[in-house]
Amino acid sequence: MIFLQMDSTDVFKSNILMSVVFIFLGAIAAIAVIQIIKICKFRNSAIIERERLAQLGEVTAGIIHNLRTPVMSLSGSLEELKNLVDEYENSIGDTDVTVEDHCEIAAEMREYILKSKPYCSYLSDIIATIKEHAVVKKHPGNENFTIKDMIKKVEILMGYQLKKATCKLNIDIKTEESIEIQGSVNEFVQVMNNLISNSIDSYENNPGEIDILIKKEKDIVKFKVTDYGKGVPKDVRKKLLKNIITTKGEKGTGLGLYISYHIIKNNFKGSMEIESEEGKGTTVYITVPIKKANQ
16 A cells, blocks of 8 residues: 655645635636626616616607697687787777776786696606606616605506506505605615506506505505505506516516616515405505615
8 A cells, every 4th residue: 555645735725725726716707607697787777767667668658648738728728818919909909998907807817827827847857857756867876855755756657557557546645755865766666666556557457546556664664555546456466566577478578577676676675565356356565664864
């Protein structure tokens, strides 16, 4: 038998070499893991962005259709104002026209101006909402928004879809509307719009109602979104939020709920749960912390 002997120096050198090899392999593994995480984050961000833009395109198409009423009303008011201005100009120098007549013309002008103001405000709100919803801010964590602001945007963006589907949206706010939530209002609106859109689809072109309940408990705000549509099958229910899965057949991408869950969990440090019974409807529970005074 032949025995290989190594002195202490050789053993020491061997241990050092092995340590260097392990450190080198560990460094490579760490770099690989970091790169994989970066790629996953990039892909996740890209998926969220695609879904956000798709949703924006859908609601914007509805809003554009819904602009017809305020634009036509403004056009009508401007035409009437033009006629009154012409009438006023023609009356200048006419001895048969009294001061009372001029006051009457001025009163009618004021009436049409007052009628136009709400439509101008509505158009301004729509433009601001679309603009804000279309732009992704670099530091959404520094943003805050109130419940009132969020609801206003949701009603503007989803108004046409609800009207077209003959679905009624009931919003019950059992807390102060001025309560602030830290995060991107556009991301939260994206989540709410997706839930409302899912509820509309659950009625399968039939009229229905969607209830949103908002209440505050200690340092959190709870949102409860309920519909009374077809519900979600039991086998699909278990996979919701965990996988990209759709209940809409070819029409759905399966991204909506999955992305909504991750937005609430990662960006708002909140939670999202779903309860559903086939044939009876679905309820989604969202819980997010309110903005603290020192934040």
